[in-house]
Amino acid sequence: MSGPSPSGHRSGRGRGSMLTPDRIIEAALRLADGDGDLDRLTVRRLASELGVGAMTLYSYFRSRDDILDGMADHVLGRMRLPPEPASGPGEAIRQVGFAFLDMMREHPTVVRLLGSRITTSRPALLGAMEAPLRRLVDAGIPGPVAVRCYGFLITYAIGFASYQLPRPWGRTPAPGTDAEERAEERRQRSHVYSALPIDTFPRLVELADELVTLPSDEQFAHGLEAFVTATVARLEEDRGRR
Structure with missing residues (x-):
């Protein structure tokens, strides 16, 4: 018997009936946003995340491009104004x-x-x-x-x-996060600029603390x-x- 897939879902059988197009798109966004790399999102990897075979996804979307279009539609359609x-x-x-x-x-x-x-x-x-x-x-x-x-x-x-x-040092820390860690990232980045040869980079050295903003x-x-x-x-x- 096969064990759990790396994503934590049990592989394969019977899970396709639980799928919906929205669930597939949400999983695709979760993977792509987590990676920060759209190229790593493949149909095979997405199927593994959902615990189904790749061919099952093709019964919902004709191609990877269709999935990408669905991701764009999902995010843009849910944009919220005050x-x-x-x-x-x-x-x-x-x-x-x-x-x-x-x-x-x-x-x-x-x-x-x-x-x-x-x-x-x-x-x-x-x-x-x-x-x-x-x-x-x-x-x-x-x-x-x-x-x-x-x-x-x-x-x-x-x-x-x-x-x-x-x-990441540019973002305002969210409530409950480690603000000191974000401040340390800024200090380290400032040090990169201030440590440059001043004769070659006089403005970068002078403005090191401002550049991190x-x-x-x-x-x-x-x-x-x-x-x-x-x-x-x-x-x-x-x-x-x-």
């Missing part, structure tokens, strides 16, 4: 920007998926396009400007999330606030001309 409406354009931009960042940090896989795939499923369009655009327009941002804001916010969040992911949540907020300031000022100028 329930309360924004009080104005600036707050709406902040809400959408942080919602994108939160989604990408909860599921780092989506950064790679968005960089390699286009999804047109209705749930994905509703969660990650219709809802953010509605929030921006409802806050008083004209439609064409809202589209430009949307484009900036999603690409800014993708770029920042991909930069921050391998630099590049992947920080505060840095994301700083860049977002600059965009808010510029956009709100432009909206006010346009209103003044009318």
Whole structure:
């Protein structure tokens, strides 16, 4: 008799009847997010995680690409904005920007998926396009400007999330985590810069303590606030001309 699979599920028989497309996609996201490497996600490995044979998965999805599309749809369709409406354009931009960042940090896989795939499923369009655009327009941002804001916010969040992911010292410690460990990571990174030859890297040595904040949540907020300031000022100028 075969023993438990490495994932802890008993291999194979009878488990296929317990599967659903959502359960398969959730397992795929769990593996890919845990690895931080989408290339390691294979149909065979996913089947092993679920305790079924690879052919069983093909009765739900035609190919690995279909699974990847399902992962993108699952994450994008569940993007969440704050329930309360924004009080104005600036707050709406902040809400959408942080919602994108939160989604990408909860599921780092989506950064790679968005960089390699286009999804047109209705749930994905509703969660990650219709809802953010509605929030921006409802806050008083004209439609064409809202589209430009949307484009900036999603690409800014993708770029920042991909930069921050391998630099854990940048993230604000979550409640209940070891804040001192995160502080130690920052100290070590600062030491890397400050230990460089000062004649070759005078600015890096001088700014060592500041450089470790590049992947920080505060840095994301700083860049977002600059965009808010510029956009709100432009909206006010346009209103003044009318």
